[in-house]
Amino acid sequence: MIFKHILMCRPKYFDVVHYKLNSHMLMEKNVNKKLALHQWMSLRDNIERCDVKVDFIKPKKDLVDMVFAANGALIYKNKAIVSKFNADPRKPETLQYFKFFDNKNYETHITSVDFEGAGDGLFSHDKKHLWLGHGFRTFKDSHLEVKSILDDDKLNIHSLELANELWYHLDTCFCPIGHNDVLVYDKAFTKESLHKIYDVYGEHNCILVSDEDASNFACNSISLKNHENSIATIIGNRFTSDLRYKFFDLNYSVVENDMSEFLLSGGSTKCCILDIEKDFDYYEDLFGNKIFPNNENKNNKYYNEDKDYIVGNDMLIHG
Numbered sequence: 499m500i501f502k503h504i505l506m507c508r509p510k511y512f513d514v515v516h517y518k519l520n521s522h523m524l525m526e527k528n529v530n531k532k533l534a535l536h537q538w539m540s541l542r543d544n545i546e547r548c549d550v551k552v553d554f555i556k557p558k559k560d561l562v563d564m565v566f567a568a569n570g571a572l573i574y575k576n577k578a579i580v581s582k583f584n585a586d587p588r589k590p591e592t593l594q595y596f597k598f599f600d601n602k603n604y605e606t607h608i609t610s611v612d613f614e615g616a617g618d619g620l621f622s623h624d625k626k627h628l629w630l631g632h633g634f635r636t637f638k639d640s641h642l643e644v645k646s647i648l649d650d651d652k653l654n655i656h657s658l659e660l661a662n663e664l665w666y667h668l669d670t671c672f673c674p675i676g677h678n679d680v681l682v683y684d685k686a687f688t689k690e691s692l693h694k695i696y697d698v699y700g701e702h703n704c705i706l707v708s709d710e711d712a713s714n715f716a717c718n719s720i721s722l723k724n725h726e727n728s729i730a731t732i733i734g735n736r737f738t739s740d741l742r743y744k745f746f747d748l749n750y751s752v753v754e755n756d757m758s759e760f761l762l763s764g765g766s767t768k769c770c771i772l773d774i775e776k777d778f779d780y781y782e783d784l785f786g787n788k789i790f791p792n793n794e795n796k797n798n799k800y801y802n803e804d805k806d807y808i809v810g811n812d813m814l815i816h817g
């Protein structure tokens with residue numbers, strides 16, 4: 499998947515303070531905040547050098563994980579399914595991301611059961627397939643809700659079961675890149691789920707990453723259009739030379755951006771971005787009035803500015 503329009507959140511309050519929120523967060527080493535900011539700014543610069551539009555969401559005090567924008571929502575066409583966080587300390591992020599998408603005229607939704615956004619939802623390069631992970635943070639039942647919200651017969655939705663707690667979000671072990679290629683860490687999946695991936699991509703198109711690449715978060719990479727002649731630029735934390743050669747063979751360029759401080763929290767480059775590409779903003783009626791197709795779906799939720807909460811037919815979310 500080559501991203502064209504993404505969202506990022508500056509790591510102003512980033513820290514690792516919740517022991518074992520995921521199995522990488524062992525808190526054996528303190529986050530070097532200065533270095534974290536430097537790594538994030540370098541990531542932003544590397545991203546901005548590619549052909550991509552970048553928006554920023556304001557970080558909120560105490561929300562130490564908000565930098566991981568991938569978990570804010572899942573976007574498809576003009577719909578934003580804002581995350582219902584499973585991780586307790588991250589629950590207040592829902593309101594922040596909801597406000598952002600509501601303001602930008604996305605049709606906003608929230609599932610009734612836990613769903614951690616694009617961290618557990620990845621599209622194939624042509625957006626014909628949506629891969630949804632479950633097993634640790636996202637509940638399987640949310641997948642049916644996502645399907646009914648997106649309501650698109652042309653989109654094939656697949657559920658993948660994660661089987662290894664180290665790879666707790668789908669975007670830590672599965673990464674569609676560029677055209678029809680995909681990085682996969684096979685040990686993260688149940689056999690059945692792995693075969694679902696092989697069935698769609700063909701086993702030969704799957705780049706199986708080594709244990710070393712998996713631990714370097716190679717599957718948490720971003721692919722972006724570049725100004726060179728390669729298919730895409732892949733930006734990740736670090737790659738073994740084997741994997742780098744594979745990328746070159748397939749005509750991808752590679753950029754390594756050290757993410758050591760974010761790895762302490764169980765995330766790397768892809769976790770720090772969210773694909774927010776919208777298919778359309780508005781259309782004009784016969785009289786030239788701009789019609790925003792936002793909020794047409796009766797099941798979606800609204801942000802109430804005066805009271806600073808989200809209202810929907812079945813829930814109320816405060817900040």
Ligand code: ARG
Pocket residue numbers: 519520563566568569585588616617618667669670763764765766768769
């Ligand atoms: N510490 C964060 C958490 O446990 C890391 C999130 C990483 N995000 C991702 N999309 N994999 O929620």
